[in-house]
Amino acid sequence: MSPSQRKAHDENLIKTNSPSIFNSNKSDFMKLKQQINSILLDALQQAGIEAQAVQVSDASKPEFGDYQYNGIMALAKQQKRNPREIAAEVVAHIPTDGMIARAEVAGPGFINLWLDTNWVSQSVQMLVGDARLSVDTVDTPSKVVVDYSSPNMAKQMHVGHLRSSIIGDTLANLFAFLGDEVIRQNHIGDWGTQFGMLIAYLEEMGEDGSGSLSDLEQFYKDAKGRFDADAAFADKSREYVVKLQGGDVHCLHLWDNFIDKSLGHCEEVYSKLGVNLTREDVRAESSYNDELAGIVTALDDKGLLTLSDGAQCVFLEGDENPFLVQKSDGGYLYATTDLAAIRYRVQTLGADRISYVVDARQAGHFRQLFSVARQAGFAKPDTRLEHVSFGMMLDKSGRPFKTRDGGTVKLIDLLEEAVIHAKEAITSREAYSDEELERIAEIVGIGAVKYADLSIHRDSNYIFDWDKMLSFEGNTSLYLQYAYARIQSILRRYEGEVSGAIILTTDPERALALKLLQFEDMLHRAAAESLPHYITTYLYELATLFMKFYETSPILKDDVDEVTRQNRLQLSVLTGETIQRGLGLLGIGVLERL
Template sequence: MQVKSKINSILESALNSIGANPKEVIVSEATKAEFGDFQYNGAMALAKELKQNPRKIAEDIASKLESNELFSKVEVAGPGFINLTINREFLEESLIASLDSRAGVGKKEEQIRVVVDYSSPNMAKQMHVGHLRSTIIGDTIANLFEFLGDEVIRQNHIGDWGTQFGMLVAYFEETGANADAKLSDLEQFYKEAKARFDENEEFATKSRQNVVKLQSGDKATLKLWKTFIEKSLHHAQDIYNSLGVKLDNSHVRGESAYNDNLENIVKELEQRGIAKESQGAKCLFFEDSETPLIIQKADGGYLYATTDLAAIKFRVQELGAKRVCYVVDARQAEHFKQVFKTAKSAGFANEDTLLEHIAFGMMLDKSGKPFKTRSGGTVKLKELIDEAVDRAKSVISRASEYDEQELEHIAKVVGIGSLKYADLSINRQSNYIFDWDKMLSLDGNTALYMQYAYARINSILNRAEEFKIVKPTFSDELERRLALKILNLEDTLNRAYKEAMPHLITNYLYELVSLFMRFYEQNPILKEGVDEEQKNSRLILAKATANAIKVSLNILGIEVLERI
């Protein structure tokens, strides 16, 4: 149910009928409960255009709305605020739709094909905390788009090409018979190879030669390279599985996949006169930027800008994407700005193709400093996940009621849910302070709060006999507000879709569940003294709430539990 858009269109015709045609009509949720459910503040802005008193305009608009059965109250306040209260009966009737598995949320009218590029781990190393945000924000966005009807193509643009592989190959050859054993810890293997690379010039040269061999398709080198990739992918897949992220090998299309196209990309850009030579390198210059985008080095080598351009071309022209989302660290903002601009001017993407950098802030430690990237100080993703699960296990209050296997499952769902929720609930654009205690604390606005509410509802539904799917009757204002919140899910998801902002969903969830918790405390469902009709109504409210929670959490990639 899209309550807001419904109101917007009613408002729009009301506005038109008094001769106003604002370019956008937007109601917002009321800032105070006493103002009603929604408010429209546009009357004040129209005062100049219409050369009328804003209060008068508001009253004119209000008089057109009053007759509409959607509203039970239309009120003009102050200089020209229009406060709207939604008719209780309308909510009662609409709530039934929320009992289905989509919590009453429809698909978008226009559905498009979207590529979401996320995770993109480096294949030479283990995944670490630095990969967490891209992986879970990207997965959430992909889930959300899919849920609303888009055809989503997930792309894992893995870092599987470049110097580090020359290095690994060289080290593998050097260690000979021990190599296979050593590979069981790829991280360690990489470290040793890197150390060799830094200290030994001969080794470094050999590594670079291996890169050339790789790029020119030398069979033996390629074979070795493949074993590294397989090993790494296997590791990444373990992480995805335990995180419940929907990436698999079919989504992998790494840097190496574009290797053969790079030459043509450069050629094409040169022929179109977009690329120019400067200091021996092939570059693209931009008016608003003093640094160019380099697509080919002076020594002939290609760069990640070249790969990215090849990838855009592939995604738009071969995959047919109308929207391409790059879930990548905010530090690459300028890079993507230039790449997108180039892709459009070169015709790799159409003018109306949406190329978006879904930027997110860095992960900082408690003292506000960035995590180290190279020198051993990083937290491995695997360790992080394990600890999240361990901590969750130690916190489960009803632990004695479960057997070992059940406990394990609950700990996993709660621990990983908390880990993801903590990240997703923060506006992705700001830096994210990574704090074990906060992330794994199981209080407040966390996954656990939602999961707990869900389990509470489930407990009631299990106890209750089947309830009738008939129009409920709300017994107080709280129930009416809870219903309205449930019906707001679709508007929330649509806004989160437009802005690619997962935290809008967590904000919504928190409001929804807070309302439910109050309802739960105040309005008994199965207790004595509750009449049949009331009981039935409240069961419908509870069920609809559970659906909204489940749908929202599923989009965030977080599981619910029947019992906790």
Template sequence: MSILKLLHPRVLAAIKAASPAAAEIPYVASCEFTTGKSGFGDIQVKGILSAAKRLKLNPQELAAQVTENLDLEGIGRATVDGPGFINIHLTGTWVGERIGRVFFGEEKTRLGADEVKSRVVVDYSSPNLAKEMHVGHLRSTIIGDALVRALEFVGADVVRQNHVGDWGTQFGMLIAHVSDQTDVNLEELTDLEQLYVQAKVRFDEDKEFADRAREYVVRLQSGEPEIIQKWKQILDVSLRHAQRIYDTLGVLLTPEDVCGESFYNDDLPNVVTELEKAGILVVDQGAKVVYTPAFQKDFGKGKPIFMVQKDGDGFGYAATDLAAIRHRIGTLKAQRILYVVDKRQSLHFRQLFDVAKRGHFFGDQDLFHVAFGTMQGKDKKPFKTRSGGTVKLAELIQSAQQRAFELAKEKNDKRKPEDRFTDAQLKEIGDAVGVGAIKYADLSKHRDKDYVFDLESMLQFEGNTAPYLMYAYTRARSVARNAEILGGEQNGLDGIKLDFDHTAEHALGVTLLQFPDELATVIATACPHHLCGYLYKVAQAYTRFYEACPILKSEEEVKRKRLKLCAATAHMLKTGLGLLGIRVLEVM
């Protein structure tokens, strides 16, 4: 259980005993962990000051009365500091007992995190299958994957949905272009991007070709076998390419998670029917639309329309998204749906949720747009190649792995010959660190913000980076190996009771126990950067502990206690990085 949740009812009871009126004020008993500064305790109750001001009471006197009534027997003690802050100082014995329960006892399955029993659909990655994945797909893919992992960790029933773009004019264009080529074998195609660029140029410049491409779309929609076969071949090439990237990135998406736009084609007429029944669908210049007056400001002087069906019976992606909601609520039984999509689509999702709600497509379920910013180059513009082209995601990953390998080799050359890694080990380090660096640099930023892609900074072993955290794990594990106590398990430490006397021990132990609250924040806000910030705090606390507290040279009892704290730290870093989709290494 979360420490803050454990303390909340005790604090509220103490406030009620001191002032029943204060206890009625929202958030008056809310607690938060301190920054670890000496004298401020481990946890602080901050609501007393504002409550006293609101009730025209002396804040220090109210805080003192609350402290007198606060039952912390066996947990710690409370002090009043400053103008009316209540600081809670946890005992080293209680912190040690909690570490034992959370990391080595009955709570180790979820490391103290509360179980979440709900069915959650997560819509993420969703590349356009008419071309190769590029850097623009990175954020949705890894943010979505981190959220999926966090939700699954706490027991949620998660349904992954890769809503790929596999329908529309772009495929008519590709099929028309392929049909004109004599040297293109779809079964052996490796560069879909080049084929798409060629087809797009012809579509924009050649009216006859554009008309023929649209004709192929009609033939595709009518189910003509020959066209369907070519369409499926293109999809297969693109999906295999995407899966290779997913596997390299270490994300959980599989071919079974693909549920593209074409899946909903048969339900599009039903979407129209349901909107008509709800009385919100109107015809505007031949198109079937829904007015969304709540968003008039976003349209300026234009009509705030949500296009469902274009003039001429063509359905847009709005209709497909509505059909997807029907499927996810009606068939998948989702209680929550997360859409991990670029923030530039914010208006679309606000309209989508508004129309779906008014059309009775969902009720008390939670639909949430997990919006994110863009990856930028050092010029603060969207990340491009030197020639101004789109950066392929596969090439970006490969360049990061290669640079990580080069840096690892430079460090390796400085080692003693007997301590050097083999080329195979260096490649494993380069691959893991390269991918981890890309993912962590992205996930450690607030998802709503744009950020600058700087590979050299990402690969640094200092600061809030993946290499720093990965190395902190490796160091924690190496201490145990050097002690020859841990053989991959905690067998030699099972009977050791933890009781922290040293300040650095205590600080690390309290930091480790903050995980349930940090994970709950990640799940509530769909913001993985909270977990990144927490893991950085763990690594920093471990570094301070490692520097201040001798481990292997300590007396046997102290040594084994500190080794157990190292084991808990390693487990926390491995688990936390794993929730971000980052693989740890035993040596690096």
């Protein structure tokens, strides 16, 4: 994706492509839970009960309605009153002539709420023709920096970069869709002693190096081999590190060339993965080099530094280990660079929130980093700094994901394998041309890899299993893509224009419609907690409800009257659009036929 395409991508996430005529008053129908909360709060006040904020939750069972409020018991305790009595008073003040049709006290003092079916019908009608599916943007947009992927230029991207790249990209897409201004930052590792060796070797291989750099992994191994075997080469490598840091033109040229090629490899992976990172988003480690001395000075001015064993450290309260910002030999560390990056992001980019999508092993580093950044004033007190951590990728037997001989798995190889597995999985009912099969397998295979990762809680380790991720059964991308294709099939068969009103009459229709309405609440929750698996869980539930609806509710059969048919077609269209939008946020494509 080119920079201009990327820009268009983000803008499209916010823009409403085909404005609904209902947009003017759509806020009346938006943010389901907030509206219910506010109705409940009013009722509490009218019943003379003090409450700060109330939060309803989804009903735990269908018998308990659509939503339930569990907070009465706690309030009753504060007031030393009987919870059922209070609940009854509150229920008496809940209007049941609009959004809510029924409110009941249950058990020790739960309040169960049923939404009015007509209200649901009208609300879902609002989604028709709205490219945003009535998902509102946030009231006050933030500037959000999402720091993700961040590969090291010395080596080829491997599976260790997969999770950061796709979780980060999803969050960036999500924040943008919800109206925040997103600044993607690819903090690539392009500096350090190994680059002396690499450029010295590049020089030997011929400066252009385009041939020898085609396999970075091999290039690194070869260079390391030379380094270990030849003392003269090793000396030259060390000399080149110094020269590079000193701004030597020849070495810088070699280095530029090397980084350019290496970044090119990354872009190949991003393109195949459908990750929206461009060169515009690259802000390399080396770009902070000139600021590092100033960072140390600034920390010193604040009185935060202690010299310990010759190194400049910040000692943090309750922390055994210091935060090192300058080595005893005067060199700087990644801690220093990270501080410079925070300062840049807050002070120059104007970030309100910075999300670091980095694996869980670095939790300690980020805790220290954030603490020091605040103490030094690089981040404001209200700057939201968060480590969006994630667990490891494990193989089927629960061990860290490696190649058969224990090496790291190159990301590009993994993705190619995904496409091969996908071809096997989609033994199709119709014969595809080779070209078509390739296209479908790519969308299915890459989608499966991404979905498998995004569908589990990011904090836990997850088992990488081809068979499971490429199954049509269970919570997989294929199940969703199949549901989508099925919907498109109906629409193709119908051929006419879908234009009727949504009038919900049956339970499966109603359940599906309500789920469609909950898309917005779910997205805001996923964004607030930076948890992509809320999206996949929702989409799977949505698709499941659609399948049930589909089984029980004929659409195109001869004996279906036109009003019912239009109603059901509309629900199908909306379901398809929601699946497409949801998967789109995850960077996963859909297919018209499968």
